[in-house]
Amino acid sequence: MNDRLQALADQATEDILGVPILNQKLFAELIVRDCAEVCDAYNMPDSASPTAMILSKAIKNKFGIDHE
Numbered sequence: 001m002n003d004r005l006q007a008l009a010d011q012a013t014e015d016i017l018g019v020p021i022l023n024q025k026l027f028a029e030l031i032v033r034d035c036a037e038v039c040d041a042y043n044m045p046d047s048a049s050p051t052a053m054i055l056s057k058a059i060k061n062k063f064g065i066d067h068e
Helices: 003-011 024-041 050-062
Strands: 013-016 017-020
Touching: 003 013, 013 050, 024 050
Parallel strands: none
Antiparallel strands: 013 017
16 A cells, blocks of 8 residues: 555544444545545646646546535
């Protein structure tokens, strides 16, 4: 697992009675949000791309993730 995925897995892991449990739903949501953020990065004012904004929304919609 690469460092970014490990960081997301760590964020999605809860300690339940001393046992680390991965919340798979949260892990998946964090991955989708991270992917959408890649598109959002291309929608900055200095490099505005309507395509990037559309792709970010499409990724979030595809997986039922609310827009922030």
